[in-house]
Amino acid sequence: MKYDFLTIERKWQEYWDSKKTFRVPDAETKQKFYVLDMFPYPSGAGLHVGHPEGYTATDILCRYRRMKGFAVLHPMGWDAFGLPAERYAMQTNIHPSVTTGRNVDTFRRQIKMLGLSYDWEREVNTTDPKYYKWTQWIFLKIYNSWFDPKEHKARPIETLEHELAAHGTKNLEIEKHFTSDDWKNKSKKEKHDFIAQFRLAFVAEIPVNWCEALGTVLANEEVAEWTEKGYTVERRPMRQWMMRITAYSDRLLEDAKELDWPVSTLEQQRNWIGRSEGADVEFQVKGKAEKIRVFTTRPDTLFGATYMVLAPEHSLVDAIATPDRVQEIQKYRKETAIKSDLERGTEKEKTGVFTGGYAMNPTTGKEIPIWIADYVMMGYGTGAIMAVPGHDDRDMEFAKKYNLPIIKVVDGGSNAPECFVEDGIGINSSNNEVSLNGLPTPEAKKTIAAWLAKKGIGKATVQYKLRDWLFSRQRYWGEPIPIIYLEDGTMKAMDEKELPLELPSLEKFQPSGTTESPLALATNWINVVDKETGLKGRRETNTMPQWAGSCWYYLRFIDPKNDSAFCDATKEKRWMPIDLYVGGSEHAVLHLMYSRFWHKVLYDLGYVSTKEPFVKLRHQGIILGEDSRKMSKSRGNVVNPDDVVKEYGADSMRLFEMFMGPLEEMKPWNTRGVEGVFRFLNRVWRLFLNEEGTLDTSIQDVTPTIEYERLYHQTVKKVGDDIDGLRFNTAISQMMIFVNETMKLEVRPRKLLENFVLLLSPFAPHLAEELWEKLGHPKSTAYEPWPVYDEAKCAESRVEVVLQINGKIRSKVTVAKNTSDVELERLALDDANIKRYTDGKRIIKRIIIQNKLVNIVIAG
RNA sequence: GCCGAAGUGGCGGAACUGGUAGACGCGCUGGACUCAAAAUCCAGUUUGGCUCAAACCGAGUGGGGGUUCGACUCCCCCCUUCGGCACCA
Structure with missing residues (x-):
């Protein structure tokens, strides 16, 4: 029977889905392991082959760790606010939530098609009001905080009010001081304005990068991206929301020293902060x-x-x-x-x-x-x-x-x-x-x-070179900022209980014609009366930048359905910090800096338990086209995962992406290479199953030879170590070596081959599940214990020792392991080839490294 | 210009703490099976010399120098590629 990957893959994906195989409960005694992929922006184009690279890598690690007995948190979601959906809405008048929903469905289907072991019950979407309620909530926390230079941390804004009432500005670093009595005599508006300049989220009139064609401002670090696409960006002063990330400059710098991140990323952040x-x-x-x-x-x-x-x-x-x-x-x-x-x-x-x-x-x-x-x-x-x-x-x-x-x-x-x-x-x-x-x-x-x-x-x-973060955008498709401008000239933050402040639905998605967002046209939504004071007010029309939702999504995954908190504190302590975070290096300074900043504010305010969210970070390299150039539609070298999966199956796709080379390196796609790993999986299939699709008769309960058992233990060791070290390419070669050796055997020891299926299962889970079932196991491989190797059985009994003259190899001998130095030296000096060099020469020095080499240094 | 990363066969890439360079895969060559092809299997494949072959000898990890008995690995200089920053006072 042929290796029918289409049927097998569909079968096991349905199995995992219906049995909720990868659901991870929060309360467990197992050791936790939180592995996070950077969640994608669900574009209309669907997945490209770059996405599965990082996702497959983390998936292999997660599947392996589950088998090692860890409780693995491995979630996926959608960073779905963003300009493309809004621009599409302007052209078609289709609501961005509709296109977003469609795109998410495509992405989810494609991701499931790859057999990635996410806990789908934890799926989040930044555009869901139930999600952005909490993005707004965090915004309010930031808005209602100030940075206390004495304690070097964020504190609730009330503490500043108390401070001013008690001591005036005595303990603050400002130009013009006043006393506590002065403070008490100030009007509501005066107090409001004074406090405003201390808030971590504040409004300022600053020169910004305005893009007329996009109808929005851009952050400094976003300008390059859009000017490259041909848009014109000009400087003009505008009132904008800012976040006081500069208050955290030195903590962002200092705490980075503890992070296990790529050096180049740490370096970029350091330069960006520019102390x-x-x-x-x-x-x-x-x-x-x-x-x-x-x-x-x-x-x-x-x-x-x-x-x-x-x-x-x-x-x-x-x-x-x-x-x-x-x-x-x-x-x-x-x-x-x-x-x-x-x-x-x-x-x-x-x-x-x-x-x-x-x-x-x-x-x-x-x-x-x-x-x-x-x-x-x-x-x-x-x-x-x-x-x-x-x-x-x-x-x-x-x-x-x-x-x-x-x-x-x-x-x-x-x-x-x-x-x-x-x-x-x-x-x-x-x-x-x-x-x-x-x-x-x-x-x-x-x-x-x-x-x-x-x-x-x-x-x-x-x-510091670091500047405050320009936080507002003149867009519709983003989180509304929960602030109301009252007619007395003060600003009022919405009450937490009133959240979420949902986006109004618009008749038409058109630019407002001014520098305001399209929300300015939603008059019913905009105009409000403050219940407390009866004052008339107008809502903020700016929305948050796309980075906002991704600043904290890793926390929501921990407790995605909680209506009373962004994340339950006990669960937060259970899962944080993130043990491994994998995503593209293009986020080295933006997302990774902003989310560290938010995390630190939440930490200061006591909402999270760790200083840093991402303890270990790795970037997947870019996958180039078959011509070694960047994949792009115009070059016609784009590889579509759907096509690859259709032709070779998800397991081959996964295996090839991991076999191409080191995860972090940039590397070209190669269809021949996919065929190569596809052949390997076919060999594995035939190793176990005969023409009729039943277990091959060569698989028997026999005692393996010493040599074969040694290879087996070496393989178990290497595959496990390499997965932990994210060296998937070498883990796969080791499995290939094992299979090549196994093919040579006429009788194949069943126990070892069964364990091999388990070794293969994180890489090619569908095939492994199928073989496991054919081997007579009713349960999924997902939680089978990972095979254990015996260190002693890994060791070779005989080793080849190199005989050198002046560091050049002149002969080799195979000896029992741990043969003594004396014996090695004798063997070397007796060796016919060595003798040809030593005859008549004076021996100056002998270097003997056990199990490795003998080097004889001769004069002249 | 400054900062960071990396340069290994025809190609993707291996090589533990300085100790057999080229694992594994692709491609290629030859062979088996077949009427034939595909698929599969077997053998070979860094390069040069000598050779029917083996053995043996030489060169070789971007280039040049150095340290060492021994260097892809450590040190110095240079070149190239990629990524980031770009008058940051």
């Missing part, structure tokens, strides 16, 4: 009250600051500019405003305009000109710099172009380049109060920082 140590310094503007604050990583070069540069958008520009310069400044500002950050970056030559104003270098008291230039960014540091052209490449370039003075204040030795940016020895840096001359850079930094602090014009600080 740099330096100092803030204040420069007095000549003849004005204004002071300019700058951040510098090289405060030791302060004596060499010969001019200053403000970002064109800097708020002090108008105050500093002299009347004769105003026109030119306006022109320059206009020019830079239309440039995107990207264009500003690719500009070859630096440009700038003198403001007419001067500042004092605090160390020398000298007047230095203040310029504006777009090589200084408003978004980093203070948006202003002190320019030290002697020791900064950019400042040097600018100074040369505009003939600004250059002073050397760090000695870099005789070979130092014209612009020396490294650490060196301070020179030309002294005044009546402080001298950096002769000091190595690190000491000079400390000395000047102390001086700045004493003078009250600066202090050592730390800056």
Whole structure:
């Protein structure tokens, strides 16, 4: 009988489904193991061959761990909010929930077709109001929290109110302080506005990336993706929701050290956070009250600051500019405003305009000109710099172009380049109060920082590149933000009990025509009256970005049907943290940073028990087309999993994707390779079953030979170890070796072959279940104990020992294992080939490694 | 430019803590079975020399140098590919 994979696979998928084989109860005494796949966005195109790679890998591990006696949590769901469904709705007026539902059905069918062992009772969908109720709930928790710098964690906003009522702003790091009495005398609106600036979710007027064609703003990190697709993105100031992820900069950095993640991903996150140590310094503007604050990583070069540069958008520009310069400044500002950050970056030559104003270098008291230039960014540091052209490449370039003075204040030795940016020895840096001359850079930094602090014009600080997270989108198809703007100018968060705030259904899915989302057109939904105060209010029309739902879905899987909490605390403790998280490296900084941030807020507020959600992370590599190029429709090299499964079966598909090479590597698809593993599965089939489809007579209860038993134990060991190490390719080769050897036998020991079926079952579960049944076992392989190997029986009894002359192999001998050094040496020296080299030569040295080699070093 | 990862047969890839490079699979070559083909099975397959063959000898893990009895593995320099960042003061 032929290996009829279509029938077999359908049969076992139905079996697993109807018996709920992979359902995992929460209360169990077994050790827990939580393995998570990044859940997909269910696009209209269906699954591509890239998806099953990671899913198969985790599936093999999960099936293996179940057999090893673990309680395995392995869920799947849908990250289903997103722009494509909304754009489709604009064209067709079909509600996004309809298309989303269709796409989810396709994805679910395709995933089930691969025999992946998910617990389908835990399926979640981010667009389900029962799910996004809790996304909104977490939003409110974040909104109703502030970051307490003393405790270095998020705390409920009431604690800030209590603090202000008790101590005023005494313990807060802000510019303008007030007392507790001042606080009590403030109006509702004043209090509201003051508190608002401390919330972890807040509204700010900031320059954003507005995309007219999409009708929405984009996060900085999303811009590249859309400009690559040909969309135009411009900078414009807008009121937007932000999340204060910057408060967590150093904790995100610090806690990353404990994570078992790919180094490149950790590195990317580190760069993204971009911590740099330096100092803030204040420069007095000549003849004005204004002071300019700058951040510098090289405060030791302060004596060499010969001019200053403000970002064109800097708020002090108008105050500093002299009347004769105003026109030119306006022109320059206009020019830079239309440039995107990207264009500003690719500009070859630096440009700038003198403001007419001067500042004092605090160390020398000298007047230095203040310029504006777009090589200084408003978004980093203070948006202003002190320019030290002697020791900064950019400042040097600018100074040369505009003939600004250059002073050397760090000695870099005789070979130092014209612009020396490294650490060196301070020179030309002294005044009546402080001298950096002769000091190595690190000491000079400390000395000047102390001086700045004493003078009250600066202090050592730390800056981060990380910016706050732009959290709102002008879209319909996202979670509504549960905030109401009241007519008294205050904002009111909805009560938790009122959640979910569901999306209204729209007649037409059209852009609002303004910068608001299409929700602005749902007048009935938008206008509300506050029950508490009777004030009229208007709902927030922005929705959350797609990242919101995926920030916490791993928690919902733990308790997906809970109506009274996002996740039961006991269950959370049972399953968290995630033991293995597998997904694409394209999420290295976005999803993986945002969800760590949310997790830490939830941790601070006491809702989760671990600091980090994902202890171990791995990325699956990209699967390229057969031509070794990226798969794309236009290249016509896309491989569809449906076709592969139809032709070779899901087991072959799974096996091939794992056999291609290391999980994390990028590798090309190869249809011949699928045929190769398909042949292997056919061999396995024929190993067990004859033409009639009954058990082959060669399988008998016999004692295996020592050699065959050894191979068996080696195979059990290697397959298990390799699954744990996610080295599926080598596990498969070992099984192939085992099968090749077994094929040679005329009589095949039944017990060992039965166990082999179990070894194969995580990889090719359908085939394994079928064979297991034919072998007379009524129960599924899913919870059969994993075969145990005997270490002693893995060891070879005879080993080949290499005989070398000066490190080159000249002969080999096969000896009993653990043959003594003395005996090995004797064998080597007696060996005919070795003798040819040693005859008449002086032996200088003998190196003997037991069970490995003898190396004889001879003179000449 | 900076940061990170990686370079092994015709191809995908193996190789434990420095100890037999090329496991396993694909492809290819030859053979068996067949009227024939497919499927299957057997043998061979890094490369060069000598050879009917074996034995033997030489070269070989991107390139160059080094450490070592011995290097795909460790160190230095360079090249290439991929990924990320991009005036971050």
